[in-house]
Amino acid sequence: MAYLVGTFLVVLVCVAMPLKYAAGRPTMVNIVGISHGWLYPVLLITAYILGRKAGWPLTRLLIIALAGTVPFLSFVAEHFARKDVDRRIDEAKDYWAHHEVPAK
Secondary structure (H helix, E strand, O other): OHHHHHHHHHHHHHHHHHHHHHHOOOHHHHHHHHHHHHHHHHHHHHHHHHHHHHOOOHHHHHHHHHHOOOOOHHHHHHHHHHHHHHHHHHHHHHHHHOOOOOOO
16 A cells, blocks of 8 residues: 555646646646545555554554655665564464464
8 A cells, every 4th residue: 555655646746746836737646646545544454454463553543654655765665564563474474383273
């Protein structure tokens, strides 16, 4: 999700805004800006859900939320978030590979 939001933000800032102000063509700002505006809250919700399940502190969630407002920073945040989640999944798999599943 962060890659999508980040891509829309980069296109908005690096392509659409110059087109609007330098060439007088606001159409792309309207399309890309609205798309980014709708997807950003979805990013916030999914990051919050993932963060709670992963046990991330609130400060990490705030950093991820702010990364969606700075061009290119959302890609960095997504990289580290994914790396952390992958590590946690591998640790859980390793744990359960060496322990029995509890009986119900």
